[in-house]
Amino acid sequence: GQNIDQPTEMTATEGAIVQINCTYQTSGFNGLFWYQQHAGEAPTFLSYNVLDGLEEKGRFSSFLSRSKGYSYLLLKELQMKDSASYLCAVRDSNYQLIWGAGTKLIIKP
Amino acid sequence: GAVVSQHPSWVICKSGTSVKIECRSLDFQATTMFWYRQFPKQSLMLMATSNEGSKATYEQGVEKDKFLINHASLTLSTLTVTSAHPEDSSFYICSAIPGVSSYNEQFFGPGTRLTVL
Numbered sequence: 001g002q003n004i005d006q007p008t009e010m011t012a013t014e015g016a017i018v019q020i021n022c023t024y025q026t027s028g029f030n031g032l033f034w035y036q037q038h039a040g041e042a043p044t045f046l047s048y049n050v051l052d053g054l055e056e057k058g059r060f061s062s063f064l065s066r067s068k069g070y071s072y073l074l075l076k077e078l079q080m081k082d083s084a085s086y087l088c089a090v091r092d093s094n095y096q097l098i099w100g101a102g103t104k105l106i107i108k109p
Numbered sequence: 110g111a112v113v114s115q116h117p118s119w120v121i122c123k124s125g126t127s128v129k130i131e132c133r134s135l136d137f138q139a140t141t142m143f144w145y146r147q148f149p150k151q152s153l154m155l156m157a158t159s160n161e162g163s164k165a166t167y168e169q170g171v172e173k174d175k176f177l178i179n180h181a182s183l184t185l186s187t188l189t190v191t192s193a194h195p196e197d198s199s200f201y202i203c204s205a206i207p208g209v210s211s212y213n214e215q216f217f218g219p220g221t222r223l224t225v226l
Binding site: 031033040041042043044045048050087095096097099100101102104 | 150151152153154155200202204212213214215216217218219220222
């Protein structure tokens with residue numbers, strides 16, 4: 001079956017760096033997405049990786065290793081507004097998005 | 110660009126009634142829209158893929174007669190929850206893929222919170 005694993009919850013301090021991991025087992029691979037979702041709101045797109053390596057976008061970076069079925073989202077200079085759930089999603093061979101359960105990130109002052 | 114709206118943003122209804130939720134792509138045409146359901150502290154669950162001008166494709170376990178989807182135009186899809194029951198209370202979110210998006214990422218509507226009494 002298809003499976004995406006990410007930690008349920010993480011806590012970090014304002015101004016620090018946090019890495020949220022995601023491992024996946026899917027039928028084929030056509031890209032990996034990270035979305036941010038604040039409580040009670042819809043997800044918003046953060047990043048997309050289809051080739052191995054690191055994609056940097058401001059304070060957020062996303063890394064992919066296809067051979068390991070692994071990705072991480074790196075958040076730098078954490079701000080209180082970064083408190084949210086972070087969803088990892090993989091697009092499989094049928095171009096269907098397979099969603100992880102999300103990682104709730106709690107930022108403390 | 111790539112804005113998706115939903116209406117209503119929240120609705121409370123009595124058990125046994127039907128509720129219609131609209132999803133609109135405001136500045137692009139979407140031949141395909143997606144309907145998700147999300148229970149508290151859980152991830153998104155794809156309910157169905159809505160295709161303009163044809164029948165929706167439902168995921169396994171989703172009752173097509175209970176969750177009626179109509180994709181009448183390239184900018185509008187509707188989800189009707191028929192004979193709603195308290196267990197249907199959830200956060201319903203639609204999404205769409207603009208034809209010219211960078212990575213074919215999905216853009217989400219703001220969601221509709223349904224509470225069935």
